[in-house]
Amino acid sequence: MERTKFKHHTQIRVRNYEIDWQGIVHNANHLLYFEVGRVTYLCDVGIKVDINTIQHDSKVVVARNEIDYRSPARFGEVLEVYTRISCIRETSFAFEGFIEESASRRLISENVSVHVWLDHRTDRPLRVPEEFRKWVQGFEGSNVSIP
């Protein structure tokens, strides 16, 4: 991943209960860390994340997740979660993220996730709204690919 393209990061401290029997952060918890990154990103960019989705016409669901585990994260470590929206297509968009240990800048893991905009009732794909496109472009500039 091209690190220079990332403008957003947030910090997480590894918690006791996130460690598995191997003494490292369990592989599924990386997904949760990246989600913290994405939610914080959206809030910071100005896009309201609203849990009352049932009242809305549309919803956004995760369609795909890729994670590469580069080195184990350990109890008590402080992690920087870097997040960006790399691409917006017709009805979907992609986040990229990577996690570094804060002090050593050791690479922990990398994530690409794809999200689809759906009609809340019919589950049919919808065009990613203009407002969302503008917000992301406003923040990412030319780093976000919009074919």
Added chain:
Amino acid sequence: MERTKFKHHTQIRVRNYEIDWQGIVHNANHLLYFEVGRVTYLCDVGIKVDINTIQHDSKVVVARNEIDYRSPARFGEVLEVYTRISCIRETSFAFEGFIEESASRRLISENVSVHVWLDHRTDRPLRVPEEFRKWVQGFEGSNVSIP
């Protein structure tokens, strides 16, 4: 994924606390379901999963996870988790898995994960042991690719 190649499946019932605010199984829980599939597979094939890894010379870690979410899983649904080892390389091997809703056979999600064998102390890659290769070949036959 070629469904006919899967010889192993195990059953899971979606639990209350695995549902998120969207009313569906949270995306990270799919990883946990696939892990249940893998651990059950290893036990059923005869490979002991031992949590006292600290006493061993080697350990196995997850290097990569890919998940495609095909349709949401909902509270109370019974899921079939299909699992196979598709490939064994020099120092790593790959699992494939998919999840179906039991009654309707609706496809829920698909997973490919890559696992690496490491020296417990030095974290250097080790050759996947002969014993493991034989067990898997005994179960998978020609379905497992061993280049």
Added chain:
Amino acid sequence: MERTKFKHHTQIRVRNYEIDWQGIVHNANHLLYFEVGRVTYLCDVGIKVDINTIQHDSKVVVARNEIDYRSPARFGEVLEVYTRISCIRETSFAFEGFIEESASRRLISENVSVHVWLDHRTDRPLRVPEEFRKWVQGFEGSNVSIP
């Protein structure tokens, strides 16, 4: 707890990711196991657990939890979760539960939880509905205390 009063139990197999760095089921996961017991109890007694609470007039929330840990649960163990409703008061009711390892009948943990019926909008306590009282009495008979 008076074991002879329990008419309902359900089975759980300890999963890999529920084990913490001490090699035992993490203390918070016992709460999740007891919840599986309660939800299964309600379903089996005929009380529909509906996640679409937002469409209802009332909701049920957890007001208190007590857990006594008697012995550690370990990876791969099969657990029996025993559940009963021990008491229905004006606006609340109490569940009792205990967990046993299936083969040895070793006591793992015990739980008492208190649940309150609330108006969905105002969060004011509501009288536990007659229908619920009847269902529980029908199943528990004289074992449920209704002062």
Added chain:
Amino acid sequence: MERTKFKHHTQIRVRNYEIDWQGIVHNANHLLYFEVGRVTYLCDVGIKVDINTIQHDSKVVVARNEIDYRSPARFGEVLEVYTRISCIRETSFAFEGFIEESASRRLISENVSVHVWLDHRTDRPLRVPEEFRKWVQGFEGSNVSIP
């Protein structure tokens, strides 16, 4: 709980995936928050929390948990977790904790947990070590009860 007796607090932000289908923090997650409080407390007081327990002669396990839920915590809220050791007995000690929403100081929940010192191999109770008693007394002063 006597709030003036608490000298330690730490901050948590409610994460997306900690919210359940009712739109509030799931009841089991409160236990995790209190654990974050306890682990941070121990670190800040100078007591090393070491996950390599297998190499030690003794271990500390949770014997009991009580949680009173006072008001729901919601997505994005910042929580203050207050923690203190209220009592040290011969072979056990007790933590007290409470959680407040940071801005409004709304009480979220309260916790009492009891922890027992055990011999790592025999699981027999051990006397709480002098060093631990001194550390806690040094931090808590006369607020900690040592009968």
